[in-house]
Amino acid sequence: MEKIDGNKLRGHLDAMVLSVLDQRDAHGFEIMQQIEKQGSGALHMKEGTLYPALYRLEEAGLVKAQWEDDTSSRRGPRRRIYHITVKGKKELNRQRVTWRQFVDVVGNIVEAPK
């Protein structure tokens, strides 16, 4: 499947991240993989895109992050586990409404018959 142009994702990424975190807590790398996976191969989320988005969401109080207790003998560096807040859930609900409206309105124009 063809990759979706990044420009088209502008403004929709926050909703995607919140939705993934609404399913379960996750660290950055995991969110990236989850989005790629659920995106049927049409999305290629990169670090430079995801992490700044997470910082924005944290700044806005929509998610909280905490460093994982690194007692385990997992390989790799410590991870920041992200968790959606109550405020974040409310925002996600709003974003979902907005998403449906967007699809409706833009779809109505793009798909307009002659």
Place this chain on the structure above:
Amino acid sequence: MEKIDGNKLRGHLDAMVLSVLDQRDAHGFEIMQQIEKQGSGALHMKEGTLYPALYRLEEAGLVKAQWEDDTSSRRGPRRRIYHITVKGKKELNRQRVTWRQFVDVVGNIVEAPK
């Protein structure tokens, strides 16, 4: 109805303009009005957005423009009438496929149940 954030429109505007022109030839101002109208009031297309987009489309050979013969006694300045080209129609078809894919893929993530 709440206005859709301009960021969300990035990358989708060309398809909207082409689709409007696929319905009938129109001048810039008319396209703006048409999009606002078909957008159920949720879109507020402004000149600074539309005209540069039209120049890009013309540059790319997707639309052709010609100055209206101003024989009539209409009020206002001369208008540039835009017309979709064969290349533009092909592009519109591609964009429609892309649009459906976008809605599918992003919707699948944004609307994902817990």
Place this chain on the structure above:
DNA sequence: CAAGGTATTTAGTCTGGCATAATACCTCCA
């Protein structure tokens, strides 16, 4: 001739997704 709706052009700003690279941690294996 000023006011107001129509129509286009242009200049400049800003958001946010992208590419790239640096850093670091851990395991495995030569």
Place this chain on the structure above:
DNA sequence: TGGAGGTATTATGCCAGACTAAATACCTTG
């Protein structure tokens, strides 16, 4: 013992394109 490779985060700077804003111009009406 060190380098290859997968995991994970941080930081820098680029750039497309939608936005705001204002200038210009045309025609009608009061």
